[in-house]
Amino acid sequence: MKVTVVGAGAVGASCAEYIAMKNFASEVVLVDIKEGYAEGKAMDLMQTASLNGFDTRIVGTTGDYGKTAGSDICVITSGIPRKPGMTREELIGINAGIVKTVSASLIKHSPNTILIVVSYPMDTMTYLVHKTTGLPKSRIIGMGGALDSARFKYRLAEALGAPISDVDGLVIGGHSDTGMVPLTRLATRNSVPVTSFISEERLQQVKEDTKVGGATLTKLLGTSAWYAPGAAVSSLVQAIACDQKKMFPCSTLLEGEYNLNDICIGVPIILGKNGIEKIVKLTLTDAEKEHMQTSAEGVRKTNGLLDV
Numbered sequence: 001m002k003v004t005v006v007g008a009g010a011v012g013a014s015c016a017e018y019i020a021m022k023n024f025a026s027e028v029v030l031v032d033i034k035e036g037y038a039e040g041k042a043m044d045l046m047q048t049a050s051l052n053g054f055d056t057r058i059v060g061t062t063g064d065y066g067k068t069a070g071s072d073i074c075v076i077t078s079g080i081p082r083k084p085g086m087t088r089e090e091l092i093g094i095n096a097g098i099v100k101t102v103s104a105s106l107i108k109h110s111p112n113t114i115l116i117v118v119s120y121p122m123d124t125m126t127y128l129v130h131k132t133t134g135l136p137k138s139r140i141i142g143m144g145g146a147l148d149s150a151r152f153k154y155r156l157a158e159a160l161g162a163p164i165s166d167v168d169g170l171v172i173g174g175h176s177d178t179g180m181v182p183l184t185r186l187a188t189r190n191s192v193p194v195t196s197f198i199s200e201e202r203l204q205q206v207k208e209d210t211k212v213g214g215a216t217l218t219k220l221l222g223t224s225a226w227y228a229p230g231a232a233v234s235s236l237v238q239a240i241a242c243d244q245k246k247m248f249p250c251s252t253l254l255e256g257e258y259n260l261n262d263i264c265i266g267v268p269i270i271l272g273k274n275g276i277e278k279i280v281k282l283t284l285t286d287a288e289k290e291h292m293q294t295s296a297e298g299v300r301k302t303n304g305l306l307d308v
């Protein structure tokens with residue numbers, strides 16, 4: 001099992017570290033454009049192997065895609081953060097250029113690969129990969145909902161005073177503050193609806209805290225988070241690599257499901273060795289359906305900035 005991670009920055013390196021620590025891949029290739037950066041991260045991570053007890057070989061390369069050849073799974077985290085004075089349109093234009101070039105280089109060397117898109121704005125970048133690569137939809141996965149759901153469970157456990165392993169919850173919709181749809185109605189503590197333990201008002205607070213999960217961390221850290229994003233990606237990679245048939249909310253191309261067409265947005269899917277093996281169709285309430293439609297409008301607006 002060979003995995004490539006493009007972008008050896010905060011999220012990419014954290015993702016490579018978690019994959020190695022879980023010890024299911026034979027090789028992880030880290031790629032970056034910054035001279036020596038991926039090689040350095042790979043060497044540093046390899047020097048944790050004897051301490052952390054993993055056998056995964058991590059190698060780094062500055063842009064040599066030949067080293068990624070034959071990857072079963074490729075993760076795209078490359079991109080640039082927004083700089084002062086840069087408009088959202090300019091940022092999307094630059095990141096779209098990066099994601100387009102990177103996905104083409106990956107597929108050239110690994111035509112059978114499954115791609116996981118992480119770069120900002122993720123739902124739109126996932127859509128771009130669909131429009132530009134011609135890969136089947138089952139092999140293009142956007143990571144957002146797995147992270148948002150982990151943050152939702154963290155906030156639920158906090159509100160319940162419960163261990164996180166006791167709680168379950170799901171976030172669908174677009175991967176943004178306004179786009180996220182935390183399904184509070186379905187959240188449980190050991191199969192018991194969480195409303196049996198906390199008030200509706202407290203649950204609304206959990207929902208709001210979840211939606212600003214990323215922004216809260218950016219404010220504290222001065223940059224966007226990396227541990228939970230890296231862990232979320234590694235869980236998707238493991239589900240595919242180990243054919244786990246696990247369910248995660250991920251951004252996927254919808255063709256009529258959830259009453260949506262020609263858009264990538266977060267819905268529950270089953271992940272296994274073939275990538276997306278099934279889109280799970282939930283029965284939503286009218287309010288949830290409306291929230292999902294508003295969320296989709298936001299994603300479409302961003303997609304409109306793409307030159308495809």
Ligand SMILES: NC(=O)c1ccc[n+]([C@@H]2O[C@H](COP(=O)([O-])OP(=O)(O)OC[C@H]3O[C@@H](n4cnc5c(N)ncnc54)[C@H](O)[C@@H]3O)[C@@H](O)[C@H]2O)c1
Nearest residue numbers: 007009010011032033077078079118119120122143144229
């Ligand atoms: N989907 C999510 O849930 C989620 C969560 C966190 C971050 N993100 C996004 O993931 C991306 C990475 O975040 P980060 O914190 O790791 O950023 P970072 O700046 O630490 O790392 C990005 C890396 O990409 C590299 N890069 C840029 N262009 C490249 C190219 N053409 N080829 C190869 N490498 C290239 C940079 O040199 C840098 O090392 C950002 O776009 C961020 O917004 C998404």
